[in-house]
Amino acid sequence: MKLQRLAGYGPTAAYVSALSLFVFFFILILAYPISQAAPGLATVLTVIWFFALWLWIGAFAVVVFDLEWLEHPATSTRWFQIAHWATLVAVWVPVLLGLSLIFNTGFLGALCVLVIGICVGTSLLVHNLDARRAGLLKGNLPWVGVVAGVAFILAAIGIAISLPPLGFTALILGETFYIAWAIWLGVKLGGAKTATPTPASATR
Numbered sequence: 001m002k003l004q005r006l007a008g009y010g011p012t013a014a015y016v017s018a019l020s021l022f023v024f025f026f027i028l029i030l031a032y033p034i035s036q037a038a039p040g041l042a043t044v045l046t047v048i049w050f051f052a053l054w055l056w057i058g059a060f061a062v063v064v065f066d067l068e069w070l071e072h073p074a075t076s077t078r079w080f081q082i083a084h085w086a087t088l089v090a091v092w093v094p095v096l097l098g099l100s101l102i103f104n105t106g107f108l109g110a111l112c113v114l115v116i117g118i119c120v121g122t123s124l125l126v127h128n129l130d131a132r133r134a135g136l137l138k139g140n141l142p143w144v145g146v147v148a149g150v151a152f153i154l155a156a157i158g159i160a161i162s163l164p165p166l167g168f169t170a171l172i173l174g175e176t177f178y179i180a181w182a183i184w185l186g187v188k189l190g191g192a193k194t195a196t197p198t199p200a201s202a203t204r
Contacts, residue, residue, distance in 0.1 A: 010066030014186030017059035018179045024052040025175045050101065054094040060120065061087045063185065064127045070136055070189075083126035090119035110160045117156020124149030124178075141184050148177035 027049040035042040064087055068080060093115050100109035128145035131137040137145075151174030158167025 010063050011186045011190035013059040013062035014182045017056050017063060018182035020052045020055040021175055021179055024049060024056060050098060057090050061091050064123055067127055067131055079126045080130055083123040086119040087123045090116050114156045114160035117152045121149040121153035144177055144181040148174050148181055
Protein backbone atom coordinates (compact mmCIF):
# COMPACT_ATOMS: atom_id res chain seq x y z
CA MET A 1 0.00 0.00 0.00
CA LYS A 2 1.44 3.35 -1.02
CA LEU A 3 1.68 5.91 1.75
CA GLN A 4 0.04 8.45 -0.57
CA ARG A 5 -3.22 6.56 -0.12
CA LEU A 6 -3.25 7.61 3.52
CA ALA A 7 -3.76 11.22 2.41
CA GLY A 8 -7.21 12.42 3.42
CA TYR A 9 -7.51 10.31 6.56
CA GLY A 10 -5.63 12.76 8.78
CA PRO A 11 -8.61 14.25 10.66
CA THR A 12 -10.09 10.85 11.56
CA ALA A 13 -6.67 9.46 12.49
CA ALA A 14 -5.99 12.48 14.71
CA TYR A 15 -9.14 11.81 16.74
CA VAL A 16 -8.38 8.07 16.90
CA SER A 17 -4.84 8.75 18.11
CA ALA A 18 -6.13 11.10 20.82
CA LEU A 19 -8.71 8.57 22.01
CA SER A 20 -6.32 5.61 21.99
CA LEU A 21 -3.67 7.60 23.87
CA PHE A 22 -6.31 8.56 26.44
CA VAL A 23 -7.15 4.85 26.91
CA PHE A 24 -3.43 4.06 27.23
CA PHE A 25 -3.03 6.88 29.75
CA PHE A 26 -6.11 5.79 31.72
CA ILE A 27 -4.91 2.18 32.00
CA LEU A 28 -1.37 3.24 32.83
CA ILE A 29 -2.60 5.28 35.78
CA LEU A 30 -5.34 2.98 37.06
CA ALA A 31 -4.20 -0.52 36.06
CA TYR A 32 -2.48 -1.25 39.37
CA PRO A 33 -5.37 -0.36 41.71
CA ILE A 34 -7.84 -2.11 39.39
CA SER A 35 -5.66 -5.24 39.29
CA GLN A 36 -5.39 -5.22 43.08
CA ALA A 37 -9.16 -5.07 43.40
CA ALA A 38 -9.81 -7.57 40.57
CA PRO A 39 -6.69 -9.69 39.82
CA GLY A 40 -8.47 -11.46 36.97
CA LEU A 41 -8.46 -8.23 34.96
CA ALA A 42 -4.67 -7.80 34.97
CA THR A 43 -4.10 -9.69 31.72
CA VAL A 44 -7.05 -8.02 30.01
CA LEU A 45 -5.81 -4.58 30.99
CA THR A 46 -2.30 -5.39 29.72
CA VAL A 47 -3.67 -6.49 26.34
CA ILE A 48 -5.87 -3.39 26.03
CA TRP A 49 -2.94 -1.18 27.11
CA PHE A 50 -0.68 -2.73 24.47
CA PHE A 51 -3.15 -2.40 21.60
CA ALA A 52 -4.09 1.15 22.65
CA LEU A 53 -0.39 2.03 22.41
CA TRP A 54 -0.05 0.44 18.99
CA LEU A 55 -3.25 2.05 17.71
CA TRP A 56 -2.03 5.43 18.94
CA ILE A 57 1.27 5.11 17.06
CA GLY A 58 -0.44 3.79 13.92
CA ALA A 59 -2.99 6.60 13.89
CA PHE A 60 -0.24 9.12 14.58
CA ALA A 61 1.63 7.82 11.53
CA VAL A 62 -1.43 8.40 9.36
CA VAL A 63 -1.75 11.94 10.73
CA VAL A 64 1.82 12.97 9.95
CA PHE A 65 1.87 11.26 6.54
CA ASP A 66 -1.33 13.10 5.65
CA LEU A 67 0.24 16.33 6.87
CA GLU A 68 3.22 15.73 4.58
CA TRP A 69 1.05 15.19 1.52
CA LEU A 70 -1.05 18.29 2.08
CA GLU A 71 1.85 20.34 0.75
CA HIS A 72 4.33 17.80 -0.59
CA PRO A 73 6.87 20.13 -2.29
CA ALA A 74 7.18 22.28 0.84
CA THR A 75 7.69 19.24 3.07
CA SER A 76 10.23 17.42 0.88
CA THR A 77 13.17 18.29 3.12
CA ARG A 78 15.87 16.18 4.76
CA TRP A 79 14.36 16.73 8.21
CA PHE A 80 10.97 15.58 6.99
CA GLN A 81 12.59 12.41 5.63
CA ILE A 82 14.19 11.76 9.03
CA ALA A 83 10.83 12.25 10.72
CA HIS A 84 9.19 10.06 8.08
CA TRP A 85 11.47 7.10 8.81
CA ALA A 86 11.35 7.69 12.56
CA THR A 87 7.57 7.36 12.36
CA LEU A 88 7.82 4.09 10.42
CA VAL A 89 10.25 2.70 13.00
CA ALA A 90 7.88 3.66 15.83
CA VAL A 91 5.03 1.79 14.12
CA TRP A 92 6.93 -1.51 14.18
CA VAL A 93 8.68 -1.30 17.56
CA PRO A 94 5.52 -2.45 19.46
CA VAL A 95 6.12 -5.90 17.95
CA LEU A 96 9.31 -6.13 20.00
CA LEU A 97 7.56 -4.55 22.97
CA GLY A 98 4.93 -7.28 22.80
CA LEU A 99 7.67 -9.92 22.85
CA SER A 100 9.25 -8.23 25.87
CA LEU A 101 5.90 -8.45 27.69
CA ILE A 102 5.42 -12.11 26.77
CA PHE A 103 8.93 -13.16 27.82
CA ASN A 104 9.18 -10.61 30.66
CA THR A 105 12.40 -9.09 29.31
CA GLY A 106 12.97 -5.82 31.12
CA PHE A 107 15.93 -4.67 29.02
CA LEU A 108 14.11 -5.15 25.71
CA GLY A 109 11.03 -3.41 27.10
CA ALA A 110 13.07 -0.41 28.24
CA LEU A 111 14.81 -0.27 24.87
CA CYS A 112 11.46 -0.32 23.05
CA VAL A 113 10.12 2.49 25.25
CA LEU A 114 13.26 4.52 24.52
CA VAL A 115 12.98 4.01 20.75
CA ILE A 116 9.24 4.72 20.63
CA GLY A 117 9.57 7.90 22.70
CA ILE A 118 12.51 9.25 20.69
CA CYS A 119 10.96 8.36 17.31
CA VAL A 120 7.51 9.77 18.09
CA GLY A 121 9.02 12.81 19.82
CA THR A 122 11.37 13.50 16.89
CA SER A 123 8.54 13.10 14.40
CA LEU A 124 6.36 15.51 16.39
CA LEU A 125 9.16 18.07 16.62
CA VAL A 126 10.08 17.98 12.94
CA HIS A 127 6.56 17.83 11.55
CA ASN A 128 5.35 20.71 13.69
CA LEU A 129 8.36 22.96 13.18
CA ASP A 130 8.67 22.29 9.46
CA ALA A 131 4.90 22.42 8.91
CA ARG A 132 4.93 25.79 10.62
CA ARG A 133 7.76 26.93 8.32
CA ALA A 134 5.85 25.66 5.29
CA GLY A 135 2.69 27.46 6.43
CA LEU A 136 0.69 24.27 7.00
CA LEU A 137 0.25 24.93 10.72
CA LYS A 138 -0.02 28.39 12.22
CA GLY A 139 -0.50 30.04 15.60
CA ASN A 140 -0.05 28.06 18.80
CA LEU A 141 -0.96 24.63 17.37
CA PRO A 142 2.56 23.64 16.23
CA TRP A 143 4.04 24.76 19.55
CA VAL A 144 1.67 22.45 21.42
CA GLY A 145 3.02 19.65 19.26
CA VAL A 146 6.59 20.73 19.92
CA VAL A 147 6.05 20.59 23.70
CA ALA A 148 4.52 17.12 23.34
CA GLY A 149 7.49 15.99 21.24
CA VAL A 150 10.09 17.22 23.72
CA ALA A 151 8.14 15.69 26.60
CA PHE A 152 7.98 12.27 24.92
CA ILE A 153 11.73 12.28 24.32
CA LEU A 154 12.41 13.20 27.96
CA ALA A 155 9.90 10.60 29.14
CA ALA A 156 11.57 7.87 27.09
CA ILE A 157 15.00 8.78 28.43
CA GLY A 158 13.75 9.02 32.01
CA ILE A 159 11.98 5.65 31.90
CA ALA A 160 14.87 3.92 30.08
CA ILE A 161 17.49 5.03 32.61
CA SER A 162 15.21 4.43 35.62
CA LEU A 163 14.50 8.02 36.63
CA PRO A 164 10.77 7.80 37.47
CA PRO A 165 10.30 11.48 38.44
CA LEU A 166 11.58 12.60 35.03
CA GLY A 167 10.06 9.77 33.04
CA PHE A 168 6.51 9.81 34.36
CA THR A 169 6.23 13.57 34.80
CA ALA A 170 7.35 14.09 31.21
CA LEU A 171 5.05 11.27 30.06
CA ILE A 172 1.99 12.85 31.66
CA LEU A 173 2.94 16.21 30.15
CA GLY A 174 3.52 14.69 26.72
CA GLU A 175 0.27 12.73 26.71
CA THR A 176 -1.76 15.74 27.85
CA PHE A 177 -0.27 18.04 25.23
CA TYR A 178 -0.49 15.37 22.54
CA ILE A 179 -4.20 14.76 23.12
CA ALA A 180 -4.84 18.51 22.91
CA TRP A 181 -2.67 18.75 19.78
CA ALA A 182 -4.33 15.81 18.05
CA ILE A 183 -7.88 17.05 18.65
CA TRP A 184 -6.94 20.57 17.58
CA LEU A 185 -5.14 19.24 14.49
CA GLY A 186 -8.12 17.04 13.63
CA VAL A 187 -10.36 20.09 13.63
CA LYS A 188 -7.78 22.04 11.60
CA LEU A 189 -7.26 19.34 8.98
CA GLY A 190 -10.99 18.68 8.75
CA GLY A 191 -11.64 22.34 8.04
CA ALA A 192 -8.83 22.48 5.48
CA LYS A 193 -10.13 19.43 3.61
CA THR A 194 -13.63 20.85 3.52
CA ALA A 195 -12.32 23.99 1.85
CA THR A 196 -9.64 22.43 -0.38
CA PRO A 197 -9.27 18.90 -1.77
CA THR A 198 -6.12 16.98 -0.88
CA PRO A 199 -3.46 16.42 -3.56
CA ALA A 200 -4.43 12.74 -3.71
CA SER A 201 -8.08 13.48 -4.44
CA ALA A 202 -7.24 16.30 -6.81
CA THR A 203 -5.28 13.95 -9.09
CA ARG A 204 -7.94 11.23 -9.34
